[in-house]
Amino acid sequence: MADCRLYLVTPPALEPAAFAVTLAGALDGGDVACVQLRLKDCDDDTVRRAVDALRPVAQDRGVAFLLNDRPDLARETGCDGVHIGQKDTPYKKARATVGADAIVGVTCHDSRHLAMTAAEDGADYVAFGSFFPTTTKDVEHHATPDLIAWWSELMEVPCVAIGGITPQNCAPLVRAGADFLAVVGAVWNHPDGPGAGVAAFERAIADAAGEAAAG
Structure with a gap:
């Protein structure tokens, strides 16, 4: 089983200069x-x-920096790629915009x-x-771990799980x-700070991976 890793999504509103410090603390907390x-x-x-303030914080640490919804701005501002939803830019247009070497991820809900x-x-x-x-965000689609299991057994394309995930519930x-x-x-809302939040996920992922390997 491939190692599971953390994918951070920023809050929907932020002050770039202040959040750059917050982001650095999170990224320095673990993988x-x-x-x-x-x-x-x-x-x-x-x-x-926001991109100008935050992108270097991630990229200087070897962390990919993606922009949500906007392949045009992702390319213009030097992001590593774009994430698109089903109601955003169609995949083929997004790919044509950001280029063959950029990352393009797609929301697929529970489908x-x-x-x-x-x-x-x-x-x-x-x-x-x-x-x-x-x-x-408002939740319209509910996925279950068996969808992840089916995908990981069948496909080589990586999958991202999203929605209310915490260190306490991520093991399945x-x-x-x-x-x-x-x-x-x-x-971002971890009581001991974002770095501690990342570290908590790192421990939880390692524990769950160990259980899976043992089982």
């Missing part, structure tokens, strides 16, 4: 594969300023069909969710074969 900048209801210049289509089109990863209740997803856990509140 993080990717950071997705996900701002809502912002104009383009606000997104550009095997959407995931198969995204993988066949060439997506670098598919994202399933929501697995647990979340306050980050890790054991099912999730390649990445996408996390928002459980890291």
Whole structure:
């Protein structure tokens, strides 16, 4: 089983300079594969300023930096790629915009069909969710660990699990074969700070992976 890694998603609103310090603390807390900048209801210049402040924090640490929804701005601002939803830019247009070497990930909710289509089109990863209740966004789709297990057995394209994931509830997803856990509140709102939140996930992932290997 491949190692499961953390995929951080930013809060929907932030002050770039202050959050750059917060992000650095999180990334220094443990293993993080990717950071997705996900701002809502912002104009383009606000997104550009946030990318300029946060992208170097991630990339200087060898962490991929993705932009949500906007392949045009992702390419313009030097991001490593883009994450698109089913109601955003179509995959093929996003790929054409960011180029062959960039990362393009696709939200697939709880749908095997959407995931198969995204993988066949060439997506670098598919994202399933929501697995647990979340306050980050309105949840229309509910996924279960058996979807992760089915995907990981059948496909080589990595999968991301998202939606209300915490160190306390992530074990079934890790054991099912999730390649990445996408996390928002459980890291940024951790009582001991984001770095401690990342460290808590790292321990939980290692414990669950160990149980899976032993089992």
